[in-house]
Amino acid sequence: MSESLINLSELKFKLKKELDEPSNPQLAIDELRTLIKGDILLKSRMDDAFMLKFLRARKFKVNKAFKLVVHGMSIEDVFKINLMILEVISEHPDTQLAGIVAIADFTGFKWLKHYQYLSPYYAKKSAEVVQDSFPLRFQGFHFINEPLYLYTVYSIIKPFLKEKIRCRVHFHGNNFDSLHKYIAPSKLPTYYGGNLEFDPITWVQQLLSKEQYLKELEQYGYNR
Incomplete structure (x- = not known):
């Protein structure tokens, strides 16, 4: 493996640690999806990749990630x-x-x-x-x-x-x-x-x- 690939792997590990990313993010993804489904007025994507980028933006704090989804959909x-x-x-x-x-x-x-x-x-x-x-x-x-x-x-x-x-x-x-x-x-x-x-x-x-x-x-x- 090249040095650049090793450095990239190390960087990703460091960044995931900084974001408090769990080893299995699926629980947080499912929790965020449940919150979105619970808002009957909100029409949103429901795929895992969509959930994950909002969770990462808020360091896997699900309630904050949900607020970010809501604000993002409301903005003109x-x-x-x-x-x-x-x-x-x-x-x-x-x-x-x-x-x-x-x-x-x-x-x-x-x-x-x-x-x-x-x-x-x-x-x-x-x-x-x-x-x-x-x-x-x-x-x-x-x-x-x-x-x-x-x-x-x-x-x-x-x-x-x-x-x-x-x-x-x-x-x-x-x-x-x-x-x-x-x-x-x-x-x-x-x-x-x-x-x-x-x-x-x-x-x-x-x-x-x-x-x-x-x-x-x-x-x-x-x-x-």
């Missing part, structure tokens, strides 16, 4: 494209275990096209997605090439964020050295001063290949 479709991307990457078991680090690059961002999202309403919705409505562990948020008015936007969102999330928000401007203090260049694409070759077209094609899966997700949620 505010940022549909981003949510589609998150849905796709959240299906991967390694992502469920390790969580994600998000980088928002504001190069070319047009203020007039997006000013409507700067209200307290949308700020609160953004906070809900990160904290209470999506089965992913958000490990960090890094903003680069951000305009000055983004600090005003963040001041609107900040009151809705929990302290542990606030500590994971970082602004770097165009200083990639600052970004590299948190994310090693070996994990970043070349255009962020890293070593990885990343083709966004390939990623878009992967997303489009999940079209049927994403359409199936639209049938789930609360009956209005």
